[in-house]
Amino acid sequence: MAKELTEKQFLKRYDIHEFDIPLTSVDMAIFTIRGGELQVLLVKRAQHPSKGLWALPGGFIDLKKDRTLSDTAHRKLLEKTGVDTPYLEQVESFGSADRDARGWSVTVAYLALITCDDIVLAADESSEEVTWMSVEKVEQEMDLAFDHQAILDVCHDRLKNKVQYTSLPINLLPTEFTLTELQKTFEIILGIPVEKKSFRRRILDADILEETGGMKTGSNRPAKLYSTKPEGVKHFFSRSIEGPRR
Amino acid sequence: MAKELTEKQFLKRYDIHEFDIPLTSVDMAIFTIRGGELQVLLVKRAQHPSKGLWALPGGFIDLKKDRTLSDTAHRKLLEKTGVDTPYLEQVESFGSADRDARGWSVTVAYLALITCDDIVLAADESSEEVTWMSVEKVEQEMDLAFDHQAILDVCHDRLKNKVQYTSLPINLLPTEFTLTELQKTFEIILGIPVEKKSFRRRILDADILEETGGMKTGSNRPAKLYSTKPEGVKHFFSRSIEGPRR
DNA sequence: GTAATAGTGTCTATAAGACACTATTGA
DNA sequence: TCAATAGTGTCTTATAGACACTATTAC
Known part of the structure; x- marks a missing residue:
């Protein structure tokens, strides 16, 4: 039997790239009131997979820039809207083998509330277009990328529920x-x-x-x-x- | 400029092992009532890191066995307690650069409620001991592995809160x-x-x-x-x- | 003045807390 | 009978909904 490793030795030999682990990302439902209705911010995907489809803004954790999950959420929000101190709440994580064509993936969904005044929407390399869209319309008529339809539903339900109390x-x-x-x-x-x-x-x-x-x-x-x-x-x-x- | 890839080509060339991505796991606070108090199930870690420390049961997603996050949670619960249809609820995800010595990691925390009658606690290769412990005692006197103290607090708060309504x-x-x-x-x-x-x-x-x-x-x-x-x-x-x- | 919206007075309804009361068992 | 726990009757309190009322502005 092999000699026992110290924790230091164990960590030195540990290489994450040897393992099959899920992709992990953050996605956000950013809500605002515009035109007398509840709207949500959507981006049109400029990259595969689901290129060309509308999606909730989000992306991968930047292991260098982000110290915590909430840093990732704040960074994404800032990139798309220029706002960085809104109401931000983690809602739920979604993980499965088939929600992303690249393989097993987990996404942590956040809900943000902002006032849409003075917001300048900004596209970036992963999205060619950014827009506000009626939540009702998205839920009834649209087909979002990945499982973003389900994520939006859950965030919308959480919002409706919390507004009661x-x-x-x-x-x-x-x-x-x-x-x-x-x-x-x-x-x-x-x-x-x-x-x-x-x-x-x-x-x-x-x-x-x-x-x-x-x-x-x-x-x-x-x-x-x-x-x-x-x-x-x-x-x-x-x-x-x-x-x-x- | 390179010719554009189709989604199929994109996915074929995609190798998750090329990327720096966080470790992702599931941890659970399994509560029961024993001896007139609220208790939580803890395991003593048999492996690095944090070897020898008490921790919440949990582990990595098995990309082969688990189709969804909730499958992972059910599997872990079954492994430790032999119970598979309890009350199970996702609570919150915790992710940061320093919560695990192996690197950036994310854990999805679940809360489970079971009746402790007829439960046979089972150790496995990652835990040498399994036990029920008073939640009050754990929160006041113990030092759990990783950030499990904080995770337990959040799960306990969620439970106390939901019991009100x-x-x-x-x-x-x-x-x-x-x-x-x-x-x-x-x-x-x-x-x-x-x-x-x-x-x-x-x-x-x-x-x-x-x-x-x-x-x-x-x-x-x-x-x-x-x-x-x-x-x-x-x-x-x-x-x-x-x-x-x- | 009128139209329109801001803001109030006050009634009812619902469900929680308080607490004393009665009911049913074993010993 | 008494101790102990199960279970009820009914009053008070807190806060929501209903809805008619008054207040203040532009015109």
């Missing part, structure tokens, strides 16, 4: 907003109307907003502008929005 | 149980007392249990035995257990 939609609005704008954002994601008084009571009682002092004027009564207190971007309510009683 | 603890009990036993299980995980009447109302109104007809006799009034309806193992309540009001 958190303040996440705040992250989809600019820094100053009115309560009506915030309510509309909740309604767009939930897909149901929300009762105005309950909504305002809920948000204001949570003490997560500050009046900025400014007012939003339009063609009617002006509305108070609010901004979010630091912890307000990820507040958890003790009860869910229940929706209309029939 | 789901029926998950049902999965920690044998097929027949009394309402008092179920309540105790909730209390052990939550770490707070639960009000008896509220608890029974909540569980029975949810219509997730069936009376088996049997009674559990002891030295006092016998208690009705219940079993779970098929969908009852993962019921979501519309409101959370709030705990005592002060």
Whole structure:
């Protein structure tokens, strides 16, 4: 029997290239509100496999640049949108023998929420086109690369679910907003109307907003502008929005 | 400029061994209730790295045997416990340059709930010892391999959190149980007392249990035995257990 | 003034917590 | 009978939904 190795010796002889291991990547569903609907950022693949198909932005971990998985996610988001401090949450990992033609692969899916104002979308070497697309349209009519359709579904479900008991939609609005704008954002994601008084009571009682002092004027009564207190971007309510009683 | 490759040509020339990619594994926090406390299954590592340290059970994806990530998780669970149809849920993936001495690595963490009755723990070539250990003790006094301490914390947090609004603890009990036993299980995980009447109302109104007809006799009034309806193992309540009001 | 949107008062409904009460067993 | 645990009746509390009401602007 061979003499036992020390951990140092073991690591010295260890060569990852000798093993059959899965490809590992990060993919993101970056959501925003545009044109009164929930949209998601898609890139058109400029490389094989699935060249020419629309896909969620993502890519491989850069073992040199990235110290952690969340670094990879932030880097990808920054590359595509120029934004680097949005709401970012890991959702789920998808791994199987057949989700990528190159072989067994694992992808870690992230969900990001950003306000689309002032975002300049940027293509890079792996994508020839970048665009915002209606989530509803993508889910009903499109055919995304790999299993990105399923990944988008899971991220969208996670978002819809969390909107029932958190303040996440705040992250989809600019820094100053009115309560009506915030309510509309909740309604767009939930897909149901929300009762105005309950909504305002809920948000204001949570003490997560500050009046900025400014007012939003339009063609009617002006509305108070609010901004979010630091912890307000990820507040958890003790009860869910229940929706209309029939 | 080179002629463009077809996808077929691209895939033929693709060799995963040419790339620097992270190691990818699956680790599990397998929870049970034993001795009136929440315990987690640990294995003592028989191989480098971290040889001799206690760790969460887990291992690499077997590209031949496993078609999906969840296959890997089920396989690992079966290897250690002999159980293969428990409650199993993916929790989060952890990836970084320094969590494993062998290099950049990603692990997908799963949470499993099983009843410890009739489980025969089995060591294999990568673990010389397998044991149940109090979660409280592990978190307070032990030093697990890799970042398994952090992974256990996250899985434990996920469990505590979900117990507030789901029926998950049902999965920690044998097929027949009394309402008092179920309540105790909730209390052990939550770490707070639960009000008896509220608890029974909540569980029975949810219509997730069936009376088996049997009674559990002891030295006092016998208690009705219940079993779970098929969908009852993962019921979501519309409101959370709030705990005592002060 | 009117139209339109902002914002409030106050009722009901639902489900949780509190807690005292009754019920059924073994010894 | 008593100790112990099973199980219930019913009040209070917290927060959501309903919906009509008032407030403030542009025109």
